[in-house]
Amino acid sequence: MQGREALTRSEALAARIAALEDREAIRGLIANYGPLADAGNCAGAAALWVEDGIYEVGGFGVYRGRAAIQALLEGENHQALINGGAAHVLSPPVIDLNGDLATARTYSVVFRKSGDGWQAHRVSANMWHLVRIGAEWKVACRVNSLLDGSADARALIAGQPLPSD
C-alpha cells in the first residue's frame, strides 16, 4: 500500500467516525435539556442554544435568544412545575445530519407529581434545528408542539416543513 492510499483510507475512516461522534454529541445535547430544566439550572439550559437561538413552546409562545429562554425557565410556571415534582423526558431522537447542520425529531413528555403518582402533563412533538460551532453542537431552534390532534404537531414530528418555514 502506498502512503497516499493509506492516507486516503485513513481519512475515509475518520469521516465515518466524525459522523458517529456528531450523532453522539447531538444525543447528549438533547438529553441534557431535561436534567438542566428540572434541576432549575436555567442559565445552563439556555446555554444549550446559540446566543440568538429560538425556543417555540406549544401553548406558551416563541422565545428568542438565551436571555428570553432563561427567563421562561425562571418564570412562575416552570418554577411551580419543578418545585412540585416534574420530569422533562425526551425520547430517542431521529437525527438527520447535513454537515455542520442537523435536525432531530423527538417526543417530549413532561410528567408532574399528582396524587400518589405522576401525570403526563404535556406530550409534544419537537423539531430541533442544530448547528455545529467549532467542535460543539448547539440548538439554533427548537419547536415544540402539543400532540393534541393538531395538524401542526403531526407535521412537525413527521419532519415535514412548517407553513412558516
Add this chain to the structure above:
Amino acid sequence: MQGREALTRSEALAARIAALEDREAIRGLIANYGPLADAGNCAGAAALWVEDGIYEVGGFGVYRGRAAIQALLEGENHQALINGGAAHVLSPPVIDLNGDLATARTYSVVFRKSGDGWQAHRVSANMWHLVRIGAEWKVACRVNSLLDGSADARALIAGQPLPSD
C-alpha cells in the same frame, strides 16, 4: 509498518466502525416508527418493514406484509387515536447484532390525550427482528405485547424465545 499490516489494521477499524453504524441505523429505524405512525404517514411507517414483514400487535392481531400493516394504520382505531392526539414513544433499544441480522428490544408507550393531560393508553414490550438489505436495515418482524402481567410480554422483553418460535 508494511502495507499489508496497515491494510489489516485499517480493515479491523472499519469493521468496528461498521458495527457502530449498524447500531445507529437500527436506532434510527426504530425511532422513526412513532413519528410516521403519529403523523399518519401510513405507507412510510409500513415501509420500515421488509415487503413481507410481520407486525404482531398485542390485543389486535398479526399483520403480514406492508399492505396489511399500512391498512392497520389507515384503519379506524389508529386514525381515531392520532386525530384525538397521540404519541407512540419507543424507549432506547437493547440491540443484539449478528452480522446482517439483529434483534432489538424496546418498550413502547402510547400516550393519548385525555382530559387536561395524556393517558398511558398502551404500555408494551416489543421484540424487533431486523435484517440488513444492502446498506439499509429493515424490520422483518415486530412483536408487541401489552405489559399487563402476562407471561408472554415478560418473556418477550427478556429476549427469551417465545413458545411459537
Add this chain to the structure above:
Amino acid sequence: MQGREALTRSEALAARIAALEDREAIRGLIANYGPLADAGNCAGAAALWVEDGIYEVGGFGVYRGRAAIQALLEGENHQALINGGAAHVLSPPVIDLNGDLATARTYSVVFRKSGDGWQAHRVSANMWHLVRIGAEWKVACRVNSLLDGSADARALIAGQPLPSD
C-alpha cells in the same frame, strides 16, 4: 507516509472508536435493566452491578451487593408490581466518560397497569456510576430519587455532587 506516522494515525482513530464503543456499551447496560427487572430475571438484573455494587432506591433504602439487589427484586413489592403489569422505562442517558469510569444520568419511569390504562407510578432521577472491568461495563452505584420536588432528586439529575459524596 512513514510507517510510524500511519501507526500513530491509526491509534488515534482506534481511541475515538473505543470511546464510541464505551458509550454504546453503557447505553446497552442501562437499557438492559428494565427488561431484566420486568421479566423477573432478578439474578440477571443484579449481575449488571459489580459484586459489591450499590443500588439506592428512593423511598425504599440502600441495597449493597448483588445478593441484596437480587433479594430486593425477588421481594413482595417488586413481584406484585411485575405480576400486575409493569414497565421500568429508562430514558436516553447523559453519559460522561472518564477512562475506565463513567457516569450516566437518566430518568426512570415505572408504569403500572391501572384500570384501562397504565399509571406513572414512579418518576425518578438516576445517577449511575459505572466502571469498566476488562471489556465490560458494570454498575458500581445507582442512586434513584423520586422527582417529587425534593432538592436531592433535582441535584442528582443535574449531575451535582450529593452532600454525602
